[in-house]
Amino acid sequence: MMLLPAVVLLLTIVILPFALSIYFSFTDQRLTPRPIPTRIVGLTNFARMFADPLFWKALANTFVFAILVTPFQLALSLAVAMILNAAIPFRAFFRTVAIIPLLLPMTVVAAIWAVMYRIPNGPLNSVVQMFAGSSVYVDWLGSSSTALLSIVLLSAWATFPYQMLIYLAGLQEIPQDLYEAATLDGAKRWQRFRYVTWPGLRNVNIFQLIITTIGALKLFTQVDMLTKGGPNGATTTVIHYMYQQGFLSQKVGYASAVAVFFFLVVCTIALIQRVVLRNEEGA
Amino acid sequence: MAKISQRTGRGGGSLALACAGVMTLGVLLPLLMMVTISLNPDEQDIMVSIGALRSFIPEVVSLQNYFEVWADPAHPFLRYLGNTLLITGLTLLFSILFNSMAAFVLAQGTLRIRGPLMILILASLAIPAESLVLPQLIMAGWAGIIDTYQVQILPGVANAMSIFLFYQFFTRLPKELIEAARIDGFSFFQIFRYIALPLSKPVVSAIAILQFLEIWNAYLWPVMVTRGPEHRPLSVAMSAYFSSNLQSWGNIMAFAVSMAIPAILFFLVVQKQFIASVTSTGVKG
Numbered sequence: 001m002m003l004l005p006a007v008v009l010l011l012t013i014v015i016l017p018f019a020l021s022i023y024f025s026f027t028d029q030r031l032t033p034r035p036i037p038t039r040i041v042g043l044t045n046f047a048r049m050f051a052d053p054l055f056w057k058a059l060a061n062t063f064v065f066a067i068l069v070t071p072f073q074l075a076l077s078l079a080v081a082m083i084l085n086a087a088i089p090f091r092a093f094f095r096t097v098a099i100i101p102l103l104l105p106m107t108v109v110a111a112i113w114a115v116m117y118r119i120p121n122g123p124l125n126s127v128v129q130m131f132a133g134s135s136v137y138v139d140w141l142g143s144s145s146t147a148l149l150s151i152v153l154l155s156a157w158a159t160f161p162y163q164m165l166i167y168l169a170g171l172q173e174i175p176q177d178l179y180e181a182a183t184l185d186g187a188k189r190w191q192r193f194r195y196v197t198w199p200g201l202r203n204v205n206i207f208q209l210i211i212t213t214i215g216a217l218k219l220f221t222q223v224d225m226l227t228k229g230g231p232n233g234a235t236t237t238v239i240h241y242m243y244q245q246g247f248l249s250q251k252v253g254y255a256s257a258v259a260v261f262f263f264l265v266v267c268t269i270a271l272i273q274r275v276v277l278r279n280e281e282g283a
Numbered sequence: 284m285a286k287i288s289q290r291t292g293r294g295g296g297s298l299a300l301a302c303a304g305v306m307t308l309g310v311l312l313p314l315l316m317m318v319t320i321s322l323n324p325d326e327q328d329i330m331v332s333i334g335a336l337r338s339f340i341p342e343v344v345s346l347q348n349y350f351e352v353w354a355d356p357a358h359p360f361l362r363y364l365g366n367t368l369l370i371t372g373l374t375l376l377f378s379i380l381f382n383s384m385a386a387f388v389l390a391q392g393t394l395r396i397r398g399p400l401m402i403l404i405l406a407s408l409a410i411p412a413e414s415l416v417l418p419q420l421i422m423a424g425w426a427g428i429i430d431t432y433q434v435q436i437l438p439g440v441a442n443a444m445s446i447f448l449f450y451q452f453f454t455r456l457p458k459e460l461i462e463a464a465r466i467d468g469f470s471f472f473q474i475f476r477y478i479a480l481p482l483s484k485p486v487v488s489a490i491a492i493l494q495f496l497e498i499w500n501a502y503l504w505p506v507m508v509t510r511g512p513e514h515r516p517l518s519v520a521m522s523a524y525f526s527s528n529l530q531s532w533g534n535i536m537a538f539a540v541s542m543a544i545p546a547i548l549f550f551l552v553v554q555k556q557f558i559a560s561v562t563s564t565g566v567k568g
Contacts, residue, residue, distance in 0.1 A: 015403070021417060084303070089300065102496070107502065122334050220503055224502070225525060
């Protein structure tokens, strides 16, 4: 039976855990087996979650991160894609360079940026000192006002090539004669972008917005490696909070409530984006 | 499948070239620093000069950090590399085999339950993998496969995206082709094995490359299911090495370079398919 292996695996490794996570979220399930059996606790986990300031902090950080990184990263990717779509010398070289960050695992990127952000004399602080004097430095990852922004910058650096490649393919789908016609009509560079390129990238933009936002909501690796959610919860995220509660503190039942909530948030945002963007298209 | 052609776009010119230069600096400066620091055996010198020009342009070229990294008994680099290769290879093998078979039945078979199965597959596409890790961990405990290769391979094989990409391709196969093969006496499986699967090479390479990137970046799941170097993949090893050798920047950067080089080499070999795979998920056609 050709269908069997894939369907069985999908049922046991995706669908069953999904059902279990909903079930666990109503219980006091622990990670390691205990002598006392697991009990159903009703909505206690959810009530406790909504009463925990650190959970709200994690949720807020996750949203702030997504709201900051998505436009920044998409603008960066589009700009690079447009440069690499233009007729410039050594284009093949530039394209290869622009893809390199995507090939480095996030843990390698985090290690590199740990050096970039070093206090008091790392490369970025050397730049700060050039302008602000030699005794000044920014504690990029260690101060609660800059830590999340520092994570935004390194995340955009690490993953922009992905969106850049999709934009590059999108730019090449736009018929060349549209640009020629616009130029004949006297359209300037900005007008060609506004009236030809931007509408031409409509569908690409919808796709990019959804995948970039959802990717941003899953922020975990770089935070876990560089700040462990600190300082003072300034970089904790929903996934990091779930990991801490469910894995490190072994409260699987409680963390499952977080996981179910996270699933609902991701679905809601994807749906809202889809509906809003589709309506706009109809208008 | 979308291709990025070498076709000349518009608006070349010195402004675009200057911007390309800035982009190159932005990407290459951190990498240059990684390489330069990895070549400097003097940790104290690294600390003093970490923001200076000479942490970007090598003054000494020594492989001492590399030898230390590769020979560290607490962090067996080659073992980690082998683990990653094994996990990647087996995940790809089973993912492509199982998911292409299932997709072919869904696309070309006459099974009654095709509709509900497609709904199941599309629905599971919407579930973020991160929200499943805790019940998966408990189940792995029940099955007694914590800290093994299997536990790291299975979630990649159960892959709705992979079924979906094959499904899209197989539904577009020309009817006449399938019909002709059937008349020639091919069984359903033979049509899959000798006609559909060989034709789906672009999908196979897209899935291979996308899953490679996924495994190469995997962190949350392997952190939870591995307990030591024996089955740990490179991505997690980098983080473990980073935390246990804090401040030995020369060695940390040598570890990072040792990981970056195989990935960049792999990319240079499969560059064309790589770009096509990434863009195929984004642009229809």
